[in-house]
Amino acid sequence: MKLLKQPQHVIFDMDGLMFDTEALCFICEQEAAAEYGYTVDKELYLQTLGVNQTAYREIMLAHFGDGFPVEKISELTYQKMDARMESEGVPVKPGLLTLLDGLSSRKIRCSVASSSRSARVRRMLAMAGISSYFSVVTGGEMTERSKPEPDIFLKACETAGFTPEASLVLEDSPNGLLAAHRAGIPAVCIPDLTEPPASVLKLACSVLPRLDMVLELLQPK
Incomplete structure (x- = not known):
């Protein structure tokens, strides 16, 4: 070494x-997207790792189109994550x-x-x-x-x-x-x-x- x-x-x-939290975020984002009728696969999710909200928005809209409700799904994802961490603690x-x-x-x-x-x-x-x-x-x-x-x-x-x-x-x-x-x-x-x-x-x-x-x-x- x-x-x-x-x-x-x-x-x-x-x-x-x-x-x-990356694995937890993926699960919660899949759940949030599904509630709006979308599917986020792992390949797409990995593209968003390490980017800020502006870049995340650009990636998701490029993939799904302008009708994709980025802010709503992002907010719901964080709500789901927060609920799990409140009950289970920060991993x-x-x-x-x-x-x-x-x-x-x-x-x-x-x-x-x-x-x-x-x-x-x-x-x-x-x-x-x-x-x-x-x-x-x-x-x-x-x-x-x-x-x-x-x-x-x-x-x-x-x-x-x-x-x-x-x-x-x-x-x-x-x-x-x-x-x-x-x-x-x-x-x-x-x-x-x-x-x-x-x-x-x-x-x-x-x-x-x-x-x-x-x-x-x-x-x-």
């Missing part, structure tokens, strides 16, 4: 990286708390850069009891361009006060890895629903099965 220079700042994606990914404690003990700052809206990100962090670990939250509505463009990661670095070179991105999706690469930020991939294609995976410094293994990658100062 090739060691990485210890960063000053680690940027976390949220859905599929910290929380096992935290294995190794997350160990990683956050390890980074905190090394005085490494942590941020979240998610295509979800910032209010939703903050709510999810609070529900999982981990808000105190993150000094900056950058949501999908805070930049004009979505992943795979680099804007959201550059915004997170700027807000936190660190250069891209002093930062590290943790991502699960192809769009996220491409965004980190375009931002000039080293990235580690922890795949979720599907492993990114080899052409994208090669952009990552390392590919790991669990979040806590990131600590083994970082060289002590």
